Amino acid sequence: NAGVTQTPKFQVLKTGQSMTLQCAQDMNHNSMYWYRQDPGMGLRLIYYSASEGTTDKGEVPNGYNVSRLNKREFSLRLESAAPSQTSVYFCASSYRNTEAFFGQGTRLTVV
Amino acid sequence: TQLLEQSPQFLSIQEGENLTVYCNSSSVFSSLQWYRQEPGEGPVLLVTVVTGGEVKKLKRLTFQFGDARKDSSLHITAAQPGDTGLYLCAVKRAYSGAGSYQLTFGKGTKLSVIP
Numbered sequence: 001n002a003g004v005t006q007t008p009k010f011q012v013l014k015t016g017q018s019m020t021l022q023c024a025q026d027m028n029h030n031s032m033y034w035y036r037q038d039p040g041m042g043l044r045l046i047y048y049s050a051s052e053g054t055t056d057k058g059e060v061p062n063g064y065n066v067s068r069l070n071k072r073e074f075s076l077r078l079e080s081a082a083p084s085q086t087s088v089y090f091c092a093s094s095y096r097n098t099e100a101f102f103g104q105g106t107r108l109t110v111v
Numbered sequence: 112t113q114l115l116e117q118s119p120q121f122l123s124i125q126e127g128e129n130l131t132v133y134c135n136s137s138s139v140f141s142s143l144q145w146y147r148q149e150p151g152e153g154p155v156l157l158v159t160v161v162t163g164g165e166v167k168k169l170k171r172l173t174f175q176f177g178d179a180r181k182d183s184s185l186h187i188t189a190a191q192p193g194d195t196g197l198y199l200c201a202v203k204r205a206y207s208g209a210g211s212y213q214l215t216f217g218k219g220t221k222l223s224v225i226p
Contacts, residue, residue, distance in 0.1 A: 004153075033214065040120070042199065042218035043154070050212075058213060090153050092214075099144070100201070100214050102153025 002026050006091050006103035013081045013110045021076040021106050023091030029101075031094045032074035033058075034066060036087040037105075043090065049074055081110045114138065115200055115217035123223040127189050132220040134200035135182040141203065143183045145174055148197040148219070190224045197221050 004025045013019055025032065030051045035043040045058030047066040055066050063085060065077045074093075078085060086109050094100045116135045124130055134143065142161045146154035158167050160176035160183060167174045171194075173186040187194055199219040203212045 031212075035216075040218065042117075043216040045213055045215065048213045056213075092153070094214070099156045099159070100146075100154075102155070104151075104153055 004091055004093055004101050004103040006089075006106050008106060009104065010107050011109070013078075013108065015082060015110060017081050018077065018079050019081065020078075021089055021091070021108075022073070023075065023103060024073045025091075025093040025101070026072065027093060027095070027101065028071070029093035029095050030071070031096070032068065033092040033094075033100070034064075034074070034076045035090045035092065036060065036085075037090060038087050046076065046089075081108075083110045086110045113218070114204070114215050115202065117198075117200060117217040117220050119220060120218065121221050121223075123225065124190055126192060126224055126226050129186065129188050130190060130222070131184055131186045132198055132222070133182065133184050134217055136202075137181065138202075139180050141180070143176060143180075144201045144214075145183070145185055146199040146201060146216075148199060150196070154197075154199055187222075190222075192224045192226050195222060195224050 007022045032049045034046040044060050049055045049068040052071045067075050089106045091103045092100045118133050144159045145157045148154040158174045163178045163180045165176045171188045175184045197219045201214050201216045204215045
């Protein structure tokens with residue numbers, strides 16, 4: 001079972017570069033999430049999508065954009081990367097906000 | 112202010128010892144989840160507690176939901192090195208729009224069990 005698949009697993013960007021983090025789930029879940037995890041800060045919600053075609057800002061949305069391409073895919077875009085966006089990014093999905101299933105994460109370094 | 116306060120932030124114990132970690136809030140929740148995250152992996156759900164006063168057991172792990180549904184604890188008996196990881200509590204939080212919820216996490220307790 002694939003579950004939630006994130007790509008890439010690792011990425012190094014220069015300040016000002018852009019990139020898109022991809023996420024796909026095969027569990028037919030309605031809700032999808034993007035979190036970032038920093039030491040001592042826990043998981044902080046960046047953006048959230050309750051269903052295909054809808055997105056909402058979370059706790060830390062500045063500097064990010066998202067697209068819910070279809071029910072399976074939810075991408076996160078950094079338009080102009082900054083060192084403060086160095087983090088581990090997790091995508092997750094759930095059925096009606098019950099158990100959340102997470103991907104393995106993307107480790108992003110912005111230099 | 113943090114919705115969920117987890118304590119302690121760090122815990123290092125010897126194999127075989129018992130421990131308890133806590134998740135506290137001033138808000139009332141309909142349910143609360145506990146996740147474990149191992150290094151290099153995403154969090155994985157351990158349990159969901161729903162009823163005030165509820166106790167759930169998962170092998171050596173005992174989870175309790177407070178009577179007032181504002182807090183929860185996780186007790187591990189005879190800890191093993193395989194229990195090492197970050198323990199996170201999470202709750203559903205109503206967001207914009209009717210029926211729209213998000214999962215909000217605490218900062219976690221980082222547990223190290225030394226052989």
